[in-house]
Amino acid sequence: MAVKLHFSKGHGTGNDFILFADPDGSLDLTTDQIRVLCDRHFGIGADGVIRAVRSANLDAGAAALVENPGAEWFMDYYNADGSVAEMCGNGIRVYTEFLTRSGLAELAHGEILAIGTRAGVRDVQRSALGYQVDMGLWSTDDDEPLVSAKGLKVPRPGLSIDVGNPHVVVALSDDDELDGLDLAYVPVIDPEPVYGANVEFVVPGDPLIRDGVGHISMRVHERGVGETLSCGTGTVAAALAIRHWAGDRAPDDWRVSVPGGTVAVRMFPGEDGEHASLSGPAELVFDGEVTLA
Numbered sequence: 435m436a437v438k439l440h441f442s443k444g445h446g447t448g449n450d451f452i453l454f455a456d457p458d459g460s461l462d463l464t465t466d467q468i469r470v471l472c473d474r475h476f477g478i479g480a481d482g483v484i485r486a487v488r489s490a491n492l493d494a495g496a497a498a499l500v501e502n503p504g505a506e507w508f509m510d511y512y513n514a515d516g517s518v519a520e521m522c523g524n525g526i527r528v529y530t531e532f533l534t535r536s537g538l539a540e541l542a543h544g545e546i547l548a549i550g551t552r553a554g555v556r557d558v559q560r561s562a563l564g565y566q567v568d569m570g571l572w573s574t575d576d577d578e579p580l581v582s583a584k585g586l587k588v589p590r591p592g593l594s595i596d597v598g599n600p601h602v603v604v605a606l607s608d609d610d611e612l613d614g615l616d617l618a619y620v621p622v623i624d625p626e627p628v629y630g631a632n633v634e635f636v637v638p639g640d641p642l643i644r645d646g647v648g649h650i651s652m653r654v655h656e657r658g659v660g661e662t663l664s665c666g667t668g669t670v671a672a673a674l675a676i677r678h679w680a681g682d683r684a685p686d687d688w689r690v691s692v693p694g695g696t697v698a699v700r701m702f703p704g705e706d707g708e709h710a711s712l713s714g715p716a717e718l719v720f721d722g723e724v725t726l727a
């Protein structure tokens with residue numbers, strides 16, 4: 435049966451999404467429908483699709499992840515190839531803008547909106563850059579996989595970091611090496627992660643630290659998408675990796691520049707361990723209606 439979908443198109447530093455409201459959890463899009471929506475030639479075009487569903491109306495599998503009953507809304511996130519992702523750092527800001535602009539949620543300055551994701555509940559608040567998200571706990575893996583990519587002369591070791599979803603961060607020597615990458619080709623990670631990974635190529639700023647803030651340039655190849663103009667969880671992984679490599683004197687405040695703009699990452703102590711926050715813009719650019727076969 436054909437489905438008529440009212441949607442909004444939005445982005446956070448050029449990482450773009452199609453968002454739609456399904457408060458009752460009655461619209462279950464197929465993988466093919468998501469792929470068509472995200473296709474930049476045959477559809478609307480986006481890096482991902484976000485369904486706004488009330489946590490109370492989630493199916494049992496996803497509901498098990500919403501441990502905080504205060505998270506009224508769940509971010510049901512799909513990559514452009516139709517695969518699900520646990521978390522999206524840019525998407526959750528755009529999702530918050532979508533919820534508040536549509537009147538589905540309220541968020542005054544200084545207040546917190548808890549949002550359910552497959553990685554657990556994330557707290558979002560308004561910030562000078564747009565929105566700030568508490569991205570929760572993170573973890574690294576001691577094994578260093580080797581990453582090959584078109585444009586790299588030799589494979590490079592990467593650092594595996596989980597920030598709710600999986601990342602491998604690879605340090606390059608300078609901007610020329612970063613610009614020379616051809617990310618139309620999928621980077622190969624050896625050994626291959628079971629559930630795949632997003633791969634961030636990073637160049638430390640020169641100087642790395644200015645006025646107590648660390649600076650990084652980054653390009654990313656996203657799992658389930660390809661090269662994107664930005665990846666919020668990826669910028670958090672990049673800042674954590676560079677801080678790890680830089681040692682004791684590295685700061686907790688970072689600015690990460692991606693092709694679509696700049697976001698801010700900060701590490702801070704939480705009650706259960708160190709958390710990272712991500713701040714950046716969220717824009718809704720148009721609304722529309724599409725009929726899906």
Ligand SMILES: N[C@@H](CCC[C@H](N)C(=O)O)C(=O)O
Binds near residue numbers: 482520525657667
């Ligand atoms: N663009 C996102 C990450 C989206 C999910 C990712 N492709 C995955 O599969 O983990 C971000 O801003 O974090």
